[in-house]
Amino acid sequence: MKPGRTSLLLLALTLCACQREERQFRLDPPISASLQAVASMPDGISGAPPDTYRVLGKPYASNAYNLSQGKQLYTWFNCNGCHANGGGETGPAFLDGWWRYGPDIISIFVSIRDGRPRGMPAFRDRLTTEQIWQLAGYVQTIGAYSAKTAAPARDDAMQSRPAENRAPAKSSFASDQWPYPPQ
């Protein structure tokens, strides 16, 4: 091939890669209504997400924009007052990958939406369903067992712990000593 055509081909290939992920700011109303239809177990631990969640490609745990929005919501709604930056305070830590109600995103969603008995307030009337999903996805990322491709935005506030996309919880399970007393 002549050099001119090679460079044209390369240029065309480069431009194809410029298509960025679509950001949907406004979910269609039937979809956003269906995202509320989480089928959780009676004790609020684990359960099944709505079908639309799967069809959308599990966006709240794997999309950088949603994770970043979740991170913003985390400080806006005072989560770091009881959970610090994932290290815990009166509320449990997320960083260590130990989840009182299981690591499933449904459990986290139900915890935020309905609250939990020992002091977790219910945010059902303070956040929209989509915001709760974004928060749940971000919280799960803090204690993820393996690094995700998508990462939330960097810390603009005081940096106090390993970044979320370095999967800090992985190290808790790497050692053979189980650090926590039996419950």
Next chain:
Amino acid sequence: MREAQQITATRYSELDQIDRDNVSHLRLVFSFRSGQRGAQGAAPLVVGSRLYLLTSFPHTLFALDLTSPQPKVSWQFTPQSDPIAAGLACCDRTAHGPVFDKGRLYFSTLDGHVIAVDSDTGRMLWDVAVANPHQGETLTSPPTVSGGRLVIGNAGDNFGTRGWVVALDAATGRELWRHYTTGPDRDVGITQGFAPFEASDRGPDLGSRSWPAGAWQHGGGSVSGPSLYDSELELLLHNTGPPAPWNPEQRAGANRWTSGVFARDPQTGAARWFTPLHPHNVYSWVNGTANIAVDRPWSGVNRKLLLHADADGLLYVLDRGSGEILAADPLLSPEDARQASQDDPSQTPRSGVQVRDICPAWVGAIGGDPALAASTGILFVPITRLCMDIEARPASYIEGTPFMGANVRVHAEPGKERGGLVGWDLGRRKAAWRIDERFPVASDALATAGELVFYGTLDGVIKAVDAGTGKLLWQWRTATGIMGQPTTYRGPDGRQYVAVVAGATGPYGLASQYWIDRRDATAALGLAQSIADLPAPTDPSGTLYVFGLP
């Protein structure tokens, strides 16, 4: 009973059977394991031949019969509790009693109840809800009994509550009066008889006019520590906590009546005087340490004094009658006494900017309640030496959630030990001796007529030191950290015993819990990393240890 009351007021006991010469022979007589994780900070109470022990939240009150060699439980009482309060106890030293008056026991609960039970049978007499945990309010101090009234104040600065103090009728639990620590004069109880020492504190509605519009409604100023009743002057003295939120940019002004000391009329609650200690407190220095009232000569004249060991590391000596500050001497040595100044703009927390090495940290320089040996005029003060890096952020008030607006990391000063005990000579206004401790000392001090001072460390060692020299005379390792009040009593057999409840409570207790991940520098409000080397407890249950001579 007089013993118990005196110990509550000054943490000094007249008992001298155990003294400097024989304390090294002290041995464990019995222990009682409550089975409940953690403990509350108040001392176990001994009345007659019974020892009353209240566990941490959710509370159970045990009555132990001391007449048998291995004490057995005479009765126990577990009130109903709202578990939401477990998520609210973050920052104040939690102590709930019980206190004894006329055959009844009174105690407070973390979820906002004051309860009266019969001391012989444990039957509940009344149970009154005074604080609402769904709004972030909790109770973290025991009620103060005076003249047929119980007085208690709330905790919850970090949740944007408004501070208040309430008086209940001891017989029925009916609320007699309630006054707030922020807001217009009629809420605060400021009337014609209010005579603060400083002229700048006189003026109408300072409790709302020293805040931006509406900010006083979530202004903090909680009364998280115990109130002190002065029977001579008929005064009720209590501290007010720091203002909310931590972010000072959202609450311009002097923020009355937070971070100070109030004196009130016990019958009506009307304010007599107020002394501000940190107007517009930008460091959120807590104010829950118990005050001590003592009559002593001061500059040659006999005066009624109030000793207030403050979070900023100074011992304030106030005149109980007028509120005048007579002295404010640093308890720490000059090399240690680095104190951040909020007049310095480079040391003032601002949004989006990290301000480093603010000493003392928010948790304050005073670890536990001090004890006073009035005869020698020495005050024994448990201290901590911690500094913080703080970054203010905008805070939103959402009911039931924290209202803080700050990221904070706490660390030790390099090269210095994190805690200690100071024997402060009131007459000479300087330290007679100082002891260094590896960890912050969160337990209260106990002084006895046997020239001894007892205190406990965060890694679970109870120690007895010589009150005159500070020399360590006896120590004993328990199964978990000691963060409460040691006490001493005369048993049914006429012998003196020393008792302490070991178990995690308060902010250091929280920072040592298993659910905290110490890799986050801001965990447990920054404290988790400051005590990262604290070993895990052998047994985290709250356990009573009683020691006696062989």
Next chain:
Amino acid sequence: MALSTPIAVRLVLLAPLVLCGCAGASAGWQSALQPHGTQAMALNRLIWILIGVGAIVWVAVMLVLAGALARRSRSARAGHTVDTNTERRMGRAVGSAVLATALIILGLTLTSFLLTRGLSASDARALEIEIRGHQWWWEITYLSSQADQVFTTANEIHVPVGRTIHLQLAAADVIHSFWVPNLAGKQDLIPGRDNSLTFAAQRPGVYRGQCAEFCGLQRAHMALLVIVDPPEAFEHWRRAQLTPAANPTDPQQAEGRKVFTSKPCAACHTVQGTSAAATIGPDLTHVASRRYIAAGLLQTTRGSLAAWIADPQTLKPGNNMPDVPLTATELQAVSAYLAALK
């Protein structure tokens, strides 16, 4: 265009482009060429001096260029000879042009210095206002030495005419820039840094400003209004802003307040006098007293409030106000309540 096209034709064809700019500048309330503040006046003077001097220099250079082009065709045919007189003349001409350039630049620098050195001067009697830039709205706090005179509003500033205003500029998330062209120049709002801007408005009126630093998707919809009032009108407005929110006057407004405080609205906004005390979104205590909502997006009417609450993401995609699901009755009630918060 081909090089052979005459210059005059080129100028005529380019003129419309230049004049378009002037058309925009004559919009009035957001124009740097219609200054009504002392700082903007100084900048305006500098603008015209620079344009004038620049234009004269440009015309002179064009004339010389035209002359040189005309002569070049003649001398190319005549052949190149070195004539010392011509050389000397040309040397003098070039030398004087270089000297003139230096003098003009020096003169312009001096002018710029003299005109702009007083721009940030503030005095002790200045009105202090803190502006914090958020994505994508302006949080405005009027400061005072008396704590209870401090209040917060959003997106609209009222100032008294003639008084020096000292703005303390801060940012909550990313870099923004404050620019009200009729009154002053631009100044950035940088997170973690304290910047300030001073201006003094000379004529009452309404002036529009906008964010002048790229701050995200909706930067184009981050406008603010500066309303310059006579002193009595300003004082009246200031006292009204200090009062808590108006109480509902009919059952629908009462229902609206209940909806507001029980739904996610109260978790983001403040309305003084109710339980809503959050600072994530703009303060709504006196939202109906402002001319625009959503940072200059829509004029404040009950309908636009309802439209905004019903579907903010279509009106301003990507902004931080979520789609709060409300029934039609709730929407009517809450918009009635907000429209009454004057």
